[in-house]
Amino acid sequence: MDRLKVDVIIPTHKPEEKFYNLIQMLKKQTYPVSRILIINTEKKWFPSYRYEGDQEIEIYHIRKEDFDHGGTRDKAASMCDGDILLFMTQDAVPSDIYLVEELLKPFKREDVAAAYARQLPAQDCSLMERYTRAFNYGPMSRRKKKSDLSKLGIKTYFCSNVCAAYRRDVYKKMGGFEKKTIFNEDMIFAGKLIQAGYSVAYVAEAKVIHSHNYTNRELFQRNFDLAVSQVDHPEIFGRVKSEKEGIRLVRQTAGYFWHMHKPWLIPDLMIKSAYKYMGYRKGRKYKKLSKKKILKYTMNPSYWTKK
Secondary structure (H helix, E strand, O other), X not given: OOOOOEEEEEEEOOOOHHHHHHHHHHHOOOOOOOEEEEXXXXXXXXXXXXXXOOOOEEEEEEOHHHOOOOHHHHXXXXXXXXXXXXXXXXXXXXXXXXXXXXXXXXXXOOOEEEEEEEEEOOOOOOHHHHHHHHXXXXXXXXXXXXXXXXXXXXHHHOOOOOEEEEEHHHHHHOOOOOOOOOOOHHHHHHHHHHHOOOEEEEEEEEEEEOOOOOOHHHHHHHHHHHHHHHHOOHHHHOOOOOHHHHHHHHHHHHHHHXXXXXXXXXXXXXXXXXXXXXXXXXXXXXXXXXXHHHHHHOOOHHHHHHO
16 A cells, blocks of 8 residues: 555644644654644634644634534545545544554555544543443444444444544545534444445544543533434434444443442433433424524534524
8 A cells, every 4th residue: 555645634612732732642643644734713712822833734713603513624625635634623632653553554445435543531531431432432443334234233334533534535526524514424424435335444553532521411412413413314324223322331331330339320320311312302303393492402503503
């Protein structure tokens, strides 16, 4: 395989110290990236002084109302000429210097159009979120294709732009990310790739530190938006169900708490799971809701005000 040119794309909004650490780790990679393209929302909140004179970094500022999870990333992709487009989020820090090198290995196979990294919990991560990271991002790599749908279900389409790489030529050929989407642009596109006969690789050896300690309200809102994205794309999600995978996560997390001799954590697990499920159910029926309720339930109100 010829040496592939890698362009990194990072949308930012009020970036903090994790973002600075992310940039520093990208510069130390054993497989050097060609350029780092930052699409920042609202110039006044970006610490430009830290990156002045840095020839590897390009920064473009946009208004908050112009940001879209899919459209903004797609616009950034159109500005790149690398063989591989590596999308990251501002709070995903490479755990070592081998992230890019490992993430590119699956592309030795011509059928692999996308590859995404393993997400490890940060030090301040709750035990519940730690188990969720382990559930969704296990220690074994695998290549997912259309024939896996009967076995893996919706997880066949799973891919995360927290840290995911795509062949630029295939990305363009397939039309790129949705130009307007509330959320889930990565899974929607991965679903299209799978359905078109390409493979999506999960690379456990490529690791980033990334986790959240969401409140109950945030879990409700996040799962509301997740369900909205699924309803809006029946061509991807119409034949696979999410509920079964969610139930499996709850059961296994409860078993993990019991095994760890921490059964007092199970009630909080049930409460958080209830919020997630309620948000998801509301999102599935969002077309029947008033705009007032939608704005109350969503994590992305600007999406609805534009819509």
